[in-house]
Amino acid sequence: MSKIVAVVAEARGGKVKKPSLEAVSAARELAGKCGGEVVVLVAGAGLDPAKTELARSGAARVVALESPVLASYSGDGYCAVLVEALEPLAPAAVLMPHTAMGKDLMPRISAALGTGLVSDVTALHFDDGRFGATKPVFAGKAYQKSYMERTPFMATLRPNNFEARAGGGGAAVETRAPALTQEMLKAIVADVVSASSGSVPLSEAKVVVAGGRGLKGPEHWHLLEELAQAFGPGVAAVGATRAIVDAGWRPHDEQVGQTGKTVAPTLYIAAGLSGAIQHIAGMRTARYIVAINKDKDAPIFKVADYGIVGDVFEVLPALTAAVKQALA
Amino acid sequence: MDIIACIKRVAATDSKIKIGADGKSIDPAGVEFVLNPYDEYAVEQALRTKEAAGKGSVTVVALGGADVQKELRTCLAMGADKAVLIKDGGVAHDAYSTAEILAAWIKTVPHDLVFCGRQAVDGDNSQTGARLATLLGMSCVTDVEKLALDGNTFTAERAIEGGREVVKGTLPAVLTTDKGLNEPRYPNLKGIMAAKKKPLEELAAAAVAPASKVASLALPPERPPVKMLGEGAAAVGALIAALRNEAKVL
Ligand SMILES: Cc1cc2nc3c(=O)[nH]c(=O)nc-3n(C[C@H](O)[C@H](O)[C@H](O)COP(=O)(O)OP(=O)(O)OC[C@H]3O[C@@H](n4cnc5c(N)ncnc54)[C@H](O)[C@@H]3O)c2cc1C
Ligand SMILES: Nc1ncnc2c1ncn2[C@@H]1O[C@H](COP(=O)(O)O)[C@@H](O)[C@H]1O
Numbered sequence: 384m385s386k387i388v389a390v391v392a393e394a395r396g397g398k399v400k401k402p403s404l405e406a407v408s409a410a411r412e413l414a415g416k417c418g419g420e421v422v423v424l425v426a427g428a429g430l431d432p433a434k435t436e437l438a439r440s441g442a443a444r445v446v447a448l449e450s451p452v453l454a455s456y457s458g459d460g461y462c463a464v465l466v467e468a469l470e471p472l473a474p475a476a477v478l479m480p481h482t483a484m485g486k487d488l489m490p491r492i493s494a495a496l497g498t499g500l501v502s503d504v505t506a507l508h509f510d511d512g513r514f515g516a517t518k519p520v521f522a523g524k525a526y527q528k529s530y531m532e533r534t535p536f537m538a539t540l541r542p543n544n545f546e547a548r549a550g551g552g553g554a555a556v557e558t559r560a561p562a563l564t565q566e567m568l569k570a571i572v573a574d575v576v577s578a579s580s581g582s583v584p585l586s587e588a589k590v591v592v593a594g595g596r597g598l599k600g601p602e603h604w605h606l607l608e609e610l611a612q613a614f615g616p617g618v619a620a621v622g623a624t625r626a627i628v629d630a631g632w633r634p635h636d637e638q639v640g641q642t643g644k645t646v647a648p649t650l651y652i653a654a655g656l657s658g659a660i661q662h663i664a665g666m667r668t669a670r671y672i673v674a675i676n677k678d679k680d681a682p683i684f685k686v687a688d689y690g691i692v693g694d695v696f697e698v699l700p701a702l703t704a705a706v707k708q709a710l711a
Numbered sequence: 712m713d714i715i716a717c718i719k720r721v722a723a724t725d726s727k728i729k730i731g732a733d734g735k736s737i738d739p740a741g742v743e744f745v746l747n748p749y750d751e752y753a754v755e756q757a758l759r760t761k762e763a764a765g766k767g768s769v770t771v772v773a774l775g776g777a778d779v780q781k782e783l784r785t786c787l788a789m790g791a792d793k794a795v796l797i798k799d800g801g802v803a804h805d806a807y808s809t810a811e812i813l814a815a816w817i818k819t820v821p822h823d824l825v826f827c828g829r830q831a832v833d834g835d836n837s838q839t840g841a842r843l844a845t846l847l848g849m850s851c852v853t854d855v856e857k858l859a860l861d862g863n864t865f866t867a868e869r870a871i872e873g874g875r876e877v878v879k880g881t882l883p884a885v886l887t888t889d890k891g892l893n894e895p896r897y898p899n900l901k902g903i904m905a906a907k908k909k910p911l912e913e914l915a916a917a918a919v920a921p922a923s924k925v926a927s928l929a930l931p932p933e934r935p936p937v938k939m940l941g942e943g944a945a946a947v948g949a950l951i952a953a954l955r956n957e958a959k960v961l
Pocket of ligand 1: 654
């Protein structure tokens with residue numbers, strides 16, 4: 384009996400995002416352990432580029448659910464068509480990245496399938512015939528390992544945590560047109576307002592430059608933005624502490640921490656922030672952490688890999704210039 | 712307008728987490744427990760919605776142990792009309808069983824609008840609201856940062872990667888609340904006094920077992936010790952070298 388490990392891929396604007404390719408890679412590894420095969424499902428409209436990309440991702444099959452009604456995301460619409468496609472597949476496991484869409488959609492699918500879901504997973508397990516997962520709890524202050532007792536096993540995977548390995552192979556692609564009408568949707572996305580163009584989302588950025596009260600005022604935020612830009616286009620995003628968000632210098636979307644975003648970039652540069660326990664909760668799984676603070680006893684140095692004791696107004700411009708030069 | 716706000720008692724965000732003797736849960740000794748921060752927004756939004764409608768009721772509900780009475784009383788002091796404690800009988804529920812149990816109860820009471828927090832900051836699941844909506848066949852928007860109600864319809868805004876979604880739908884609905892939606896009020900003395908006389912009903916939870924079993928809880932691996940590279944701009948050269956040669960990120 385071949386087990387199916389299903390992946391719900393996310394295609395916004397017809398294109399597959401990297402976290403979905405990470406999920407396909409993780410699914411292939413899990414399928415290897417449980418002796419199964421990977422089936423990727425994707426819902427949307429105008430999915431040709433997504434289908435081409437997913438066919439090369441190393442999956443055995445790709446099922447595209449295409450309808451003009453699915454052109455923009457809707458929780459109940461996407462849930463309905465995916466549940467309809469998943470039920471006959473009877474998958475052993477269903478995976479999706481823990482993105483805004485994955486967070487919204489997977490609990491709905493899981494509830495409709497009458498099973499459990501482990502959110503924001505950092506490791507998948509298949510031991511003694513049971514599927515399990517490890518996930519951070521208490522904002523990363525502890526890790527919980529659990530095994531699923533209902534089927535299918537479902538998990539959303541933390542972006543930037545599983546490697547997106549090269550796929551290969553040409554998967555069979557099947558396109559279906561689900562019978563869904565606008566009237567069947569209980570809630571619809573009326574508008575998508577995109578943030579300033581060219582900026583990379585915080586949770587997907589390879590480099591995060593974060594600032595705190597040490598920056599003294601919103602008018603100095605450009606020091607962080609210039610450092611982020613120095614890493615090149617699409618690489619770095621700027622984050623903030625809650626103190627900054629509460630003061631209204633920056634929007635809440637940019638808050639890193641237990642009650643903000645959790646980020647796991649390759650490099651996290653913490654400038655002029657103290658490293659409160661709630662802030663560290665959101666960034667401690669970064670691969671490398673650099674701290675710049677004028678107080679040598681600031682708690683941020685306890686989690687940092689590299690530390691500079693100094694004034695952000697002196698160190699940030701120097702670092703920006705040096706990064707530019709290093710990458711030139 | 713009959714409104715329900717779901718609340719959970721959780722470890723305060725500044726708690727230091729220690730692993731309990733069973734190796735599967737936290738050691739509660741020395742941990743301060745509070746109303747989940749995102750649920751403060753849920754309760755506040757429920758109260759504001761009722762106030763704007765000029766009529767209706769706000770019921771706060773929690774699945775948990777007897778100690779949740781404290782947080783339920785806090786919500787009554789904020790202005791909720793009624794509290795319901797669904798006693799978990801000591802079972803550590805996951806999002807699956809939590810939502811099944813809450814949904815079974817919600818079906819028995821009038822409900823136009825259900826508010827949940829974006830996530831409970833203990834398990835960090837972010838599941839309960841969307842699960843409830845599916846089980847109850849209601850419309851749903853998660854992580855709401857802005858909300859406008861107009862009769863039977865709502866417009867909600869939520870952040871997505873690189874932008875914001877504006878979602879329109881009709882009641883009944885489940886909405887999960889994010890920071891930015893409102894400024895939660897503090898209970899005042901009058902509210903605290905009034906809360907003592909408000910109803911706090913206790914029920915037994917429907918018999919639903921969690922979908923998953925916890926195998927272990929562990930502290931995260933320690934990070935390696937920091938390398939201090941010096942002071943001021945003079946240390947930038949050493950940082951660039953370290954990022955290039957050791958971390959290999961440049
Ligand atoms: C329920 C709850 C949830 C919370 N959630 C979050 C969260 O999600 N994220 C979050 O970040 N916080 C959160 N907090 C807040 C957290 O406790 C801290 O208050 C906050 O992180 C502090 O922000 P900060 O580091 O910018 O400011 P501060 O703690 O004031 O630190 C400023 C730092 O800048 C340094 N500095 C000052 N001037 C300079 C200079 N010229 N050059 C270099 N360094 C300088 C100082 O030495 C100091 O270390 C939460 C709090 C609560 C109660
Ligand atoms: N035991 C519970 N009792 C009542 N409401 C809960 C409970 N657990 C979770 N919730 C609600 O669901 C939200 C999201 O929780 P979670 O899905 O666990 O992250 C919380 O903010 C609460 O509003």
